[in-house]
Every structure is written in structure tokens, then in C-alpha cells.
Amino acid sequence: MKTIDLRSDTVTHPTPAMREAMANAAVGDDVYHDDPTVNQLEADAAELLGKEAAVFVASGTQGNLCALLAHCNRGDSIIIGDSSHIFSYEQGGMAQLGGILPHTAPVQPDGSLRICDLESAINPDDEHKPATRLVALENTHNAAGGMPLSAEYTAEVAEFARRNRLIFHIDGARIFNAAAAYGVDVKDLAAGADSVTFCLSKGLCAPAGSILVGSQDFIRRARRARKVLGGSMRQVGVLAAAGSVALHTMRDRLGEDHDNAQLLAEGLSELPGVRIKSQNTNFVFFSLADEVDISLDALLEALRRDYDIFMSIYSGERGLIRLRTHYWINRQAIDKVVAAVSSLLS
Numbered sequence: 001m002k003t004i005d006l007r008s009d010t011v012t013h014p015t016p017a018m019r020e021a022m023a024n025a026a027v028g029d030d031v032y033h034d035d036p037t038v039n040q041l042e043a044d045a046a047e048l049l050g051k052e053a054a055v056f057v058a059s060g061t062q063g064n065l066c067a068l069l070a071h072c073n074r075g076d077s078i079i080i081g082d083s084s085h086i087f088s089y090e091q092g093g094m095a096q097l098g099g100i101l102p103h104t105a106p107v108q109p110d111g112s113l114r115i116c117d118l119e120s121a122i123n124p125d126d127e128h129k130p131a132t133r134l135v136a137l138e139n140t141h142n143a144a145g146g147m148p149l150s151a152e153y154t155a156e157v158a159e160f161a162r163r164n165r166l167i168f169h170i171d172g173a174r175i176f177n178a179a180a181a182y183g184v185d186v187k188d189l190a191a192g193a194d195s196v197t198f199c200l201s202k203g204l205c206a207p208a209g210s211i212l213v214g215s216q217d218f219i220r221r222a223r224r225a226r227k228v229l230g231g232s233m234r235q236v237g238v239l240a241a242a243g244s245v246a247l248h249t250m251r252d253r254l255g256e257d258h259d260n261a262q263l264l265a266e267g268l269s270e271l272p273g274v275r276i277k278s279q280n281t282n283f284v285f286f287s288l289a290d291e292v293d294i295s296l297d298a299l300l301e302a303l304r305r306d307y308d309i310f311m312s313i314y315s316g317e318r319g320l321i322r323l324r325t326h327y328w329i330n331r332q333a334i335d336k337v338v339a340a341v342s343s344l345l346s
């Protein structure tokens, strides 16, 4: 790709190895559990996360919704971060389709939810109140700027959930980025959680697909939820084949994306007029100083037109540009971006 697309890590195209695996994939009818490539991917994913079973789903949104539908009854309440993806960016699917009521807790700048806030979000056993069923974390935390949550913190939340007989779900869309950031086995970040969703299609580069893991019994119910959501597919081994390449070959290089995000933040921070807001894992946020006389819109337009560089304005906060590094952004691309922004600001 000549274009340098920093809008998201979802813009990643499949790698040549993925395209080859897709062309050669053995397939069967996955609704009959007959697709060997899907079965292998699910078994590998369950083992990698340290859970009994897994189900391949169309997207992270579908994985999270299948999890909530499988864990909760209509009228249940769940405790969830107020800027979490599940609460803010999934159209309230839990309420629309599951009759599940979100009870939000404030997401801290480090992406965590304070245990005291979780405690006070639990409803008493009172017939006026919806029953609190589940608590969910997000790792890395998207709206907190790609903040990774540690295994120690996750264990604290798991202990809180156990103490209060709550189910514990992790939206781990980028959980492998968190594992890379802390240099830990992803199993340690999933330990204590009843279910975890992760995306194959972001930094891992698969063209589509996410995985939901948990116990055998939970996954059986999640498969039922996937069916009613219209997400059961047939010879879907062609997608799972790319997912397997993602799972086996793309995790260990995510640290490069983090290094490139750091280089990008450092390079941009040296330009007069650029204010770096944060850099965590593969995310960089920046704004322009007041004295800069080009608007954000004009800057982005010029980058697109003159340099084939794509960035996007962050919808969550005024005046911020969000950048995400990924497989298709190398060091030379970082240098080009810094040089382009430098010349447009001077």
C-alpha cells in the first residue's frame, strides 16, 4: 500500500500469507460443526486464552453481544465502563436485543474501573431493582487511548466478581496488544474471566472475524445467540484460514506497532504547534496549539491530497486527531508522516 492510513488498525488488509491460506482452506458447513478450518481456529484460540471452548463470530460487536445474551436474562443489569465500546459504540445491542440494562461506572484515565465504583454499582437484592449479573472490562481500553490493563488489575476484578457472584466478561478486542505491552502471556490477562472476545481483524490483519472464548456450556449458549443474530455461516473456513494466520503469526509482532506509535509521537512532539495528548500501545492522540493557523480539517485534507496520508478526527473529544499504527505502517512511513505534518505546519 502506498497510502499511509493511520485512521485505524481496522484498515489493515490481509497479508499475502492470509490470501494464500484462504485460497487453500479446507471447508465444510460450520452450522453442522463440519468446517475443519473453523474447528481448528476455535480449538487453538480456546487453548491460547486458557479456556475450554471458543466460537468464531463475524465481528467484535457480535462477539460481545453473543456473550451478553448467553450470560444474562432479560431484565438483568450489567456493570460496564461509561466510555466502553460495549456501552458507547455497539448501538446498545444489549438493551435493543437482550433487554439487558447497563449500569455504568466511570472509566479512569488508565482504562480501569475502580473496585469501589463496581461495589456501589451492585444492586441490592430488592424486588424494585434489576438483578446485577455481570461486570465487563475492556483491554486495551479504546476510549482511554489504547490503555492496557495489567494481569494484576484483572485479577482484582475477577476476585471482586467471585466475591459478589457476578459473571466477568472481557472485551479484549486488542487484548494481544495488552499482552505485548506488558510482555505477558495472554492467558494471564484472561485468567479469572468467564468469557473474552478478541478481534482477528484489527492489528492482527485478518479481513474479518472475532473469537469469543469461555466454558463449553457457555459457548454452546453463545452459538445459539450467534444463530439468532444471523451470524452462523456455512463454508466460513475461508475466513477462519486468515484468522489462523493472524492468530499464529501476527501476535508476536504487535510490539513493533507500539514502537512505531512511540516514534510517531516523539517525532510529532518535536514540531512546534503539535501537542501530543497521549501515546499508549498502538494509539497516538494529538491536537494543534492555538497559535497554529491551519485548522484540523484543513491539515487532514492537505495530508490526504498532497501526501496520501489518512488521519481521522477523534469523535470522542473536540480538537483531537487519533492515529493508530499497524502492520502496514513501517518506520519509513512514520518518517514520511512527521515530515509531511512538519511542512504543512511551517
Ligand SMILES: *Cc1c(COP(=O)(O)O)cnc(C)c1O
Pocket (backbone or CB within 6 Å): 058, 059, 060, 061, 062, 085, 086, 138, 140, 141, 142, 171, 173, 174, 199, 201, 210
Ligand atoms: C473494534 C472494537 C470492538 C468491535 O469490533 P467490530 O469488529 O468493529 O465489531 C469492540 N470493542 C472494542 C474495544 C473495539 O475496539
